[in-house]
Amino acid sequence: MEHSDGTTQPHATDESHQIHSQRGTAAVFTAGTADIDPITSPGDFYREFVAESKKLWYLAGPAIFSFVSKYSLGAFTQIFGGHIGTIALTAVSVENSLIAGFSYGIMLGMGSALETLCGQAVGAGKLNMLGVYMQRSWVLLFCTACVLCFLYIFAGSFLILIGQNPEISQAAGKFAKWMIPQLFAYAMNFPVAKFLQTQSKVIVIAAISGVAMAVHPLLSWLLIMKAEWGLAGAAVALNGSWWFIVVAQLGYVLSGRCGAAWKGFSWEAFGNLWGFFRLSLASAVMLCLETWYFNALLLFAGYLKNAKIYLGAFSICMNILGWTIMVSFGLNSATSVRISNELGAHHPRTALFALVVAVITSILIGLFLAFVLMITRNEYPSLFSNDTEVQNLVKELTPLLSFCIVINNVQPVLSGVAVGAGWQTLVAYVNIGCYYLFGIPLGLLLGYKFDRGIKGIWQGMISGTVLQTIVILVMIYRTNWNIALGELVS
Numbered sequence: 001m002e003h004s005d006g007t008t009q010p011h012a013t014d015e016s017h018q019i020h021s022q023r024g025t026a027a028v029f030t031a032g033t034a035d036i037d038p039i040t041s042p043g044d045f046y047r048e049f050v051a052e053s054k055k056l057w058y059l060a061g062p063a064i065f066s067f068v069s070k071y072s073l074g075a076f077t078q079i080f081g082g083h084i085g086t087i088a089l090t091a092v093s094v095e096n097s098l099i100a101g102f103s104y105g106i107m108l109g110m111g112s113a114l115e116t117l118c119g120q121a122v123g124a125g126k127l128n129m130l131g132v133y134m135q136r137s138w139v140l141l142f143c144t145a146c147v148l149c150f151l152y153i154f155a156g157s158f159l160i161l162i163g164q165n166p167e168i169s170q171a172a173g174k175f176a177k178w179m180i181p182q183l184f185a186y187a188m189n190f191p192v193a194k195f196l197q198t199q200s201k202v203i204v205i206a207a208i209s210g211v212a213m214a215v216h217p218l219l220s221w222l223l224i225m226k227a228e229w230g231l232a233g234a235a236v237a238l239n240g241s242w243w244f245i246v247v248a249q250l251g252y253v254l255s256g257r258c259g260a261a262w263k264g265f266s267w268e269a270f271g272n273l274w275g276f277f278r279l280s281l282a283s284a285v286m287l288c289l290e291t292w293y294f295n296a297l298l299l300f301a302g303y304l305k306n307a308k309i310y311l312g313a314f315s316i317c318m319n320i321l322g323w324t325i326m327v328s329f330g331l332n333s334a335t336s337v338r339i340s341n342e343l344g345a346h347h348p349r350t351a352l353f354a355l356v357v358a359v360i361t362s363i364l365i366g367l368f369l370a371f372v373l374m375i376t377r378n379e380y381p382s383l384f385s386n387d388t389e390v391q392n393l394v395k396e397l398t399p400l401l402s403f404c405i406v407i408n409n410v411q412p413v414l415s416g417v418a419v420g421a422g423w424q425t426l427v428a429y430v431n432i433g434c435y436y437l438f439g440i441p442l443g444l445l446l447g448y449k450f451d452r453g454i455k456g457i458w459q460g461m462i463s464g465t466v467l468q469t470i471v472i473l474v475m476i477y478r479t480n481w482n483i484a485l486g487e488l489v490s
Contacts, residue, residue: 033345035346035347035348035349036349049357052354053357056354056358059197059333060333061206061330063197063206063329063334065206065210066193066202066206067327067329068323069210069212070212073212073242074238076216076217076220084230087168088171088234090171091231092175094169094172099152099155099179103148105284105292106144107186107190108190109280109286109288110190110283110284111190111191111193111280112190112194112336113276114190114191114194114195115198115333116279116336118194118199118340121133122344127199127259130258130262131264133195134191134192135266136270136272139270139273140273140277142184145184149180149183151176155172156170159173171231175231175234178232178236179235181243182238185239185242185246188246188250192249192250193205196249196253196258197333200337201252208244208248211248212241215244216238216241219237220233223236282428286425289435290411296461300447309389310393313454314454316394320401321401321408324405325412327365328362331358331362331412334358335354335355339354359410362412363410366407366410369405373398374399377395381394400455407465411472427472435468438467439461439465439467440464443457443460446459
């Protein structure tokens with residue numbers, strides 16, 4: 001729905017009615033509309049809440065589905081790896097969690113810079129810059145992938161160096177070398193996905209990811225079980241599924257369906273790389289500091305007495321938390337697009353209200369998921385383990401897991417605000433202070449010094465997340481949204 005700019009000017013009241021009609025019915029961002037009026041009554045709040053929820057869920061629904069679909073590719077590969085043998089299962093798990101997980105965090109973080117730049121460009125009506133930004137991101141991510149190749153090549157030696165089992169390390173190292181094509185798929189995928197997402201072309205991303213998720217188990221079965229290719233088959237299937245996503249998304253872009261946003265390849269992609277790199281690096285650091293934070297819990301749990309029981313129970317908790325984080329990642333992406341669109345269009349009131357709607361929505365989702373876990377805490381642990389000690393520990397940890405889910409549903413949404421507003425560098429410093437200078441030391445103190453075990457470690461680290469959430473809320477509260485309109489990198 002386009003804003004009317006015909007030669008005959010409508011009366012002011014008609015124009016106002018038209019704008020409110022657009023904002024109330026459009027499910028996507030519409031350039032040229034006015035900022036929302038100040039909210040002065042419950043009726044105003046309800047009307048704008050419904051309108052904003054449509055925009056949020058139009059973006060968040062497909063984004064959540066896409067994140068879950070891509071997350072499931074590695075999960076399916078691990079399931080089939082378990083049918084090869086224990087060493088193969090462990091090798092796939094270690095490569096997915098440590099090697100590919102490390103690279104995924106860096107690539108996703110660097111690609112998230114496009115949410116700031118492309119989102120604000122859409123809001124400002126500068127669609128011609130989107131293709132340039134995407135190509136500039138490709139250049140940087142490909143260079144980053146070349147550097148990360150060394151991690152894949154020497155993965156076996158690295159895993160042995162940090163104390164992993166030599167047999168598992170060798171198998172994981174071999175599998176990591178075979179997974180190098182996936183690394184370069186990351187470099188292509190994240191820029192083009194953010195390019196499409198900031199234009200609200202989210203259905204196509206979800207559809208492509210859904211097809212990949214549906215075909216991947218069949219491809220894995222054919223290559224691993226039927227052809228008996230073992231780990232090599234697992235690598236071919238996983239690489240093939242990721243490159244299918246990349247090629248399909250590129251095909252959509254090159255088909256000409258993105259209009260003014262894609263004008264072909266340009267030498268402008270090599271301009272101002274340093275400024276672009278700084279924002280991309282800040283995005284990567286901000287996201288990676290959050291992603292790696294709870295992964296450190298597995299490392300610390302391994303040094304406790306009865307480490308096998310602790311690691312087993314905590315792995316179950318992290319598995320559940322991982323699925324719920326995919327939901328919050330989708331909300332994160334949707335929120336950053338909404339904020340950057342409205343800031344780019346100079347709509348401070350709408351940007352702030354978009355944040356309010358996103359936070360309320362994420363809290364409600366978190367509370368629902370926590371409620372489901374609490375009422376099923378005596379049943380769900382048996383789905384993951386037959387060990388009664390592990391099951392009992394998971395039951396004990398469920399209240400902490402439930403609280404963690406609520407906090408981790410809100411925190412990524414606030415991070416989405418940071419990405420949309422271009423605050424990545426500042427939030428990276430906040431993460432270092434709250435997570436690594438406060439949360440981890442407190443967790444280690446409670447876990448080891450006060451003998452609270454895994455509960456103490458987790459309680460300390462959750463305290464770091466709560467502190468980080470409070471700090472970002474204070475930053476948002478103290479922000480003058482009339483001037484926080486973001487700066488585009490030229």
